[in-house]
Amino acid sequence: MKSFKLLKVAIVAVMLGVVCLAFTAAPERITVKGSDTMVILAQKWAEVYMKTNSTANIQVTGGGSGVGISALINGATDIANASRKMKPTEKEKLKARYNTLGVEVACAKDGITIYLNPANKVKELSIDQLGKIFRGNITNWKEVGGADESIKLYGRENSSGTYVFFSENVVKGDYASSCQTLPGTAAVVNAVKKDAYGIGYGGAAYAEGIVICKVKKDENSPAYAATAETIKTGEYPITRFLYMYLRNRPAGEMKKYIDWILSPEGQKLVVDMGYFPVK
Known part of the structure; x- marks a missing residue:
């Protein structure tokens, strides 16, 4: 008899639990x-x-x-x-x-960051130089103060917002046919890490294990890296x-x-x- 009462209590508890669950809103x-x-x-x-x-x-x-x-x-x-x-x-x-x-x-x-390999002697570039590099008008690092080596371009696929923003605000034309398009910013960073003469672009948060190139608005302006201060003041020229x-x-x-x-x-x-x- 005692075990039967315990069974009834257990059944009621389960039923109450089910009712409570029924009235609990799903996330x-x-x-x-x-x-x-x-x-x-x-x-x-x-x-x-x-x-x-x-x-x-x-x-x-x-x-x-x-x-x-x-x-x-x-x-x-x-x-x-x-x-x-x-x-x-x-x-x-x-x-x-x-x-x-x-x-x-x-x-x-975000500041679109220019990624360079640590072996690259180039430490800063102007918007005009970046545009010429990614359009294919500048093809050798010696043209911008670097080694006598061909520039290897890495960028994003055309469904990327970064691709569109960089195209409209920096490239200002068609990307060079030699630019290798990659499916994500991490892939661009990894490609530049492995290529001493590579250059890529992407969000500042992904810039690990590579050199961040400083950027000048024009030839007569100072070069800035993407930092909290330069993003806030607008001094870094590729801010979005x-x-x-x-x-x-x-x-x-x-x-x-x-x-x-x-x-x-x-x-x-x-x-x-x-x-x-x-x-």
Whole structure:
């Protein structure tokens, strides 16, 4: 008899547990996709936020800014990370499908960094020289004060926001056909590490094990490295914002998450991960 009563108590406890579970809200799923430049930062934001916010389930993947924006337009992601602004044609597609031009949130800053191999004697270049190098007008390091060796170019694929920004603001024309395109910033860094006469570009957060080339706005200007101070003052000449794009104004858990990213805690992670705060 006693064991029967214990069994009844156990059954009731299980039933109550099931009822409680039924009334417990499932974590709100937020998908984030896009910029490879931003992916390590976005993953860290998600990881830290979910530790103290059990109501959120944030999934982050890269693929490039263009891939993320396409996913936003196609309804395959909630947030598109981009290291460039959305193009007018992309906004038109978004409007045609959702009757909205989307919402742009600037969430961090970055300095596109020029990567050189430690063996390279060149330590600074102007924007004009960089443009000529990546267009293929300058092909030997001796033309910019280096060794008598051919310049090997490494860059990003055309779906990358970094590729687009660098093209519009530095190359200002077509990339040289000899430029080897690679699927991520880490791949560009690794290629330059292995090539004494290589040069590449990408986000400042990835610049490990290589030399960061200082950049001059023009021949008569001082050369600057990408640092928190030179990014803030605008002295570093290849500075950009990093963005999150949404289809509509955020609400619920997504609004809480974006507000947290822009808060002092979220912006401290920006600095900790090697990027620069939005303000």
